Structure formats: structure tokens, C-alpha cells
Amino acid sequence: HNLLHLFSATRKNEVCSIRSKFPNKLPVIVERYIREKTLPLLDKTKFLVPFELTLGQFLCLLRNKIELDSSQSLFLLVADKTMSCMSSSMGDVYSRYRDADGFLYITYASQEMFGAPQPAARPPC
Structure with missing residues (x-):
């Protein structure tokens, strides 16, 4: 339990540092869905994202x-x-879904994970 608390505190400190250096950017962590088999892992998982970027653009x-x-x-x-x-x-x-540690966690997968409809799966890039 202490290790988990330490990890969370470290991430909170990291977010404070990021937000003070980049006040117009949001700290986001992107991870591959645990049972995902076809998509590769990202070479980095932490992103600084502008507030005004849409989820589709991201x-x-x-x-x-x-x-x-x-x-x-x-x-x-x-x-x-x-x-x-x-x-x-x-x-x-970010304002609606950010974690208590200050990061927004996003998981990616090649297919629907929980069967919810998602009509905007492939916006034009």
C-alpha cells in the first residue's frame, strides 16, 4: 500500500512540475489495452497535449x-x-476524466473493448 501511495505522490509531483512549466498543456498517459494483440506499443506513453486539441485530432x-x-x-x-x-x-x-494524480489516462485498442457503440472510431486524419 505504501508503494502505491508513493507512486501516486510521485505522479502528482510530476504533474505539478509539468503544469507549472507548460500551463497551456495537459499531461496525458496513453497505454495499450492489456489484452491487445495486434497493435504495437508506443515508444513513449506520456504526452503534453494542448487544451484545444480535439479527441479526434489526438x-x-x-x-x-x-x-x-x-x-x-x-x-x-x-x-x-x-x-x-x-x-x-x-x-x-481532462476536466471530466482526469485521475486523482493529475494525469488523464487513455487506453488504445484495435477493436471495441466493451461493446459500446462508437460511430466516430475513424475520423478523417
Whole structure:
């Protein structure tokens, strides 16, 4: 339990440092879905994202980083919820779903994880 608390405190300090250096950027951690088999791991998991960037634009950015071809789907899960509103700003998503440690956690997968409808899975990049 102490180790978990220490880890959380370290992340909180990291967020404070990031937010003071980059007040107009949001700290986001992106991880591959635990049972994902086809998509590669990202070479980095921490991102600083502008408030006004939309979730759809962020999805496009991730597609480019993962180097997906246009026929492959990419789904995002924010704070364990499937996101369908790709026009939401990252600032809005962050304010609603950020973790207690200050990071916004996003999971990616090649297919729907929980069967919720997601019509905006592939916005035009």
C-alpha cells in the first residue's frame, strides 16, 4: 500500500512540475489495452497535449505514431469509458476524466473493448 501511495505522490509531483512549466498543456498517459494483440506499443506513453486539441485530432496523432494503415481501426478508452464524442476538446475531457494524480489516462485498442457503440472510431486524419 505504501508503494502505491508513493507512486501516486510521485505522479502528482510530476504533474505539478509539468503544469507549472507548460500551463497551456495537459499531461496525458496513453497505454495499450492489456489484452491487445495486434497493435504495437508506443515508444513513449506520456504526452503534453494542448487544451484545444480535439479527441479526434489526438486519435489521429496516435494513429500516426502507431503507423496504422487506413483500414485499421483505433479505439480510445478514457478513464475506462469508451469515448464516442471525437469533437470534445482535450481540455474538456481532462476536466471530466482526469485521475486523482493529475494525469488523464487513455487506453488504445484495435477493436471495441466493451461493446459500446462508437460511430466516430475513424475520423478523417
